[in-house]
Amino acid sequence: MAKALPTYDELVGYNHAVAGHDGILSDVSGELFIKPCTSTEIAFYETSSALYPEFMKLMPTYLGTLALDERTPRRTIEKSACPTILAQNSDQHEDNDVAVPLAKDEPSKVTTPQSRPQECTITRESNSRIFGNRITTDKALVLENASYNFQKPNILDVKLGVRLWADDAAEDKRIRFDRITAESTHKDLGFRIAGMRVWQGLGAKGENIDEEGYKIYDKNYGRVSVNRENVNEAFKSYILSEGAGIDGELGRQIAQAFLKDLTWIQTQLESHENRMFSASLLFVYEGDGKALRNALENSSKATQPIASHKEKNKSTSAKIYSVKLIDFAHAEWTPGQGPDENTLLGVRSVVKIFQDISSAKQ
Secondary structure (H helix, E strand, O other): OOEEEOOHHHOEEOOOOOOOOOOOEEOOOOOEEEEEOOHHHHHHHHHHHHHOHHHHOOOOOEEEEEEEOOOOOOOOEOOOOOOOOOOOOOOOOHHHOOEOOOOOOOOEEEOOOOOOOEEEEEOOOOOOOOOOOOOEOOEEEEEEOOOOOOOOEEEEEEEEOOOOOOOOOOHHHHHHHHHHHHOOOHHHHOEEEEEEEEEOOOOOOOOOEOOOOEEEEOHHHHHHHOOOOOHHHHHHHHHOEHHHOEOHHHHHHHHHHHHHHHHHHHHHHHOOOEEEOOOEEEEEEEOOHHHHHHHHHHHHHOOOOHHHHHHHHOOOOOOOEEEEEEOOOOEEEOOOOOOOHHHHHHHHHHHHHHHHHHHOOO
16 A cells, blocks of 8 residues: 655655754654655665565665656656665765755655555755755655654664764765764764753753753764763663653663663674664654553553564554664675674664663662
8 A cells, every 4th residue: 555745845844853864854744754865875775675674674664765856757656676776876974964955746656665665756946945055965765754653752863883984985074073983982882872852841941942842962962971981871861851751660661672672683783794884773762751651551461562562553553662773874785794893882882771771770
């Protein structure tokens, strides 16, 4: 069953991105996450979908692509039976800083995960109302929005790796990224907190709290304020929110749920051979304490454990948590070269932190 892609007029800016994802769009319902991207990222999704189905479970649900090219007829659907592996010749951009113009068009179609993702073409026309003037791309990924159906999604983006640049990065970019590594937790732990938004409860006011009651931790938080000594406390700031009704006990349950998925992600990375520079772990959980407690109680009454939230969420609107591997602008499959130890260092460090939080006495 295909889902109709909205027209341009029906697209809205996505306001839940926390780490350098300018130009993100969504449909009005919030179900779709439309991300400007490079050919390299599309190639990684296509190859993973075709050859590495287990690894695809770590990634956001891939629905297809939008090809934004004025030279191509409208509403063109890619009907190739085999995935197209695109040339990996894109420029590298810090924190996936990619902008793309869109234009009005008739509704197109995007396939559901049960069938092969398709490519939809929309004519291109500059529009600075939504997008900045950074780098123009004629491609966008259409993904399932990881924060869809949460009442108050608390979101954390963890950038992975010690080395953050790919082989074709320019020298000035290598120097800039190496400086970020040297001055942050990337150096010792293989990751940094790239951004967070944590709901503080109804009527919350204060420094860095937006109009919806979310406390915003921007990219400078992870670069400047977080170090090896206080990194566990930084993660607790994400897991715990007393004003929103998420106390130590509830936070520990969420940490345990994340830990189970993180351990599985680590196992998958250890059993696959690829290279991903500046990929991230994207964490989402229900930030409304009352809604979270109800969802956990309903989950415990079911025959399935909390770890089966992925299946449970398909049939209910009460979501509990999600953690996905994201951002593949500089990723490729490398058979015969072994696991990606650069990324794994960060994942293992995050696993250790969640082990500490999960086992802490309340």
